[in-house]
Amino acid sequence: MNAPSLSARLLAADDRRLWLGMAGxxxxxLVVVPMLNLAMPPDSALxxxxxxxxxxxxxxxxxTLALAMDLVWGYCGVLSLGHGAFFALGGYAMGMFMMRSIGARGVYGNADLPDFMVFxxxxxxxWYWxxxxxxxxxxxxxLAVPGALAFVFGWLAFRSRITGVYLSIITQAMTYALMLAFxxxxxxxxxxxxxxxxxxxxGFPLAEPSTKLGLYMLSALVLGLAFLVARFVVTSKLGRIMMAVRDAESRVRFLGYSxxxxxxxxxxxxxxxxGLAGALYVPQVGIINPSEFSPANSIEIAxxxxxxxxxxxxxxxLGAFAVNGAKTWxxxxxxxxxxxxxxxxxxAVTLGLPKGLLGLWGQIRRKEKAHA
Known part of the structure; x- marks a missing residue:
């Protein structure tokens, strides 16, 4: 029986590192953060x-939103500058549910209409409420509204073979039009x-720390599940075709794929x-408004x-955490x-680090191995 090839051994090692990283x-x-929040006294440095x-x-x-962008940009080669629209639509869907849940507790005490409609x-x-x-x-x-919009918009754009900067511009126009409408x-x-x-x-009060912690843990679980779904897709045969489309679309078409x-x-x-990321985001920040459709937000995701x-x-x-952490500070x-x-x-990243922080880390590791 033949020994595993070098590439197979490298892939197995990468898989082990990935699963160990996910476990960490x-x-x-899901364990350390809740413990630091609940178990440590408020006056503790921890x-x-x-x-x-x-x-x-x-x-x-x-x-999760960045993961969604990487799936279509990093693996399909489609630079969408309208993903903020899908995020906002998911947020509005959850916001509408929470507005209906207020009932007669609103300022005007109307159990059927949200306060802004009464005003x-x-x-x-x-009917759409x-x-x-x-x-x-x-x-x-x-899930369905962003998915339906993306399907219709994508079908019209991709069947017309709109690619590159032109596709980026029309996705940006889409989110700008939605912003003006909302x-x-x-x-x-x-x-x-x-x-x-x-x-x-x-039924869980949003102001309660326990509710905030529960939403946080749910967000962590959803990120993990979204990562597994995305990884399953990109490592499948479909994922390989997606990367082929990204690298040589005309050749893929010549081989008989669509x-x-x-x-x-x-x-x-x-x-x-x-959209799922937006639905989890809104209960934690307590508001959703048309500014989430801003084209600048979609550019920031990229x-x-x-x-x-x-x-x-x-x-x-990694990029979502790094950039937003820097932004907060x-x-x-x-x-x-x-x-x-x-x-x-x-x-700087475009010119000096085309493969981003993860690519830089890979370069450092390769140099260390070369000098070892």
Whole structure:
């Protein structure tokens, strides 16, 4: 019986490192963080305050969003600058459920209409708000609405063979159009103020630290599951075809495969993951408004992936944490410089680190092995 080839041994070693890394992250996020928050006394240097748990929960949602972007950009070669729209739509779906859950506890005491509709003299609930008094329906819509939009938009774009910068521009135009639409009071989504003043989710008060911790842990679990789904896809035969489309689309078409359907699958799955991230994000921040559709947000998502390492999945997660951690610190230390630093970071990574932080780490390891 032949011994395993060198490439097979290397792949097995990479798999072991990946699973060990995932196990370490699971312990850190699901065991260590809750222990530091609950078990350590507030005056201890090791205590993790409640606001930090919420902040980490936001980062976990951003990491899931970055994973979604990497799936379509890193593996399909489709640079979408409209993924902020899918994230926002998922957030609005969950926000609508929480608005319906307020009932008569709102400012105007109207059990049938959200406060902003009462203020704007709406007489009845719009048809597209029906069903959002059920959690299962809202969760389904958080996946189905972004997925349906991505499917229709992608089918029209990919069948017309729109690629490269032109595709990036029209995805950016899509999210900008949605932002303008959601700003209108007539749309029935709260206009400029959006949806806010949520009370609870499934009966758990959002102001309670235990609810915040539960949402954080759910976000960590969803990130892990999203990573496993994305990895299953990219390591399958379909994933290899996706990478072939990314690298040589015309050759893939010549071999008899349909790049349209391959890219459409990646784009739709990516949008659904982005919607899921948005649905988890909104209960933790307590608001969703049209600013989430801003094209700048979608560009920032691409920066996370580029900084971490495009086409690696792990790099997307790393980039989301690294960039948002830096943003949190810099917006407090030097808020007027943050946007300039973000732009400089993107340029530096594009020119000097085309494979991102994960690629840099790989270069360092190879040099160490060469000198050993």
């Amino acid at each position: 992250c699971a312990i850190a996020f 205590h993790m305050p409640n606001y930090m748990v919420t902040l980490l929960g936001k980062y976990l949602c951003y990491a 704007l003299n709406w007489k009845e609930l719009p 029906m069903g959002f008094d059920h959690f299962w329906f809202a969760a389904l819509m958080a 700003f209108r009071n007539e749309m029935g989504f709260g206009g400029n103020n959006g949806l806010t003043d949520f009370k609870d989710i499934l 790049p349209t359907w391959v890219k459409l699958f990646g784009f739709t799955l990516s949008a659904m993951l982005a 920066i996370w992936v580029a900084v971490g390492g495009r086409g690696t999945l792990v790099g997307a997660v 810099l917006t407090g230390a030097a808020p007027e410089l943050w946007l300039f630093l973000l732009g400089a970071l993107f340029i």
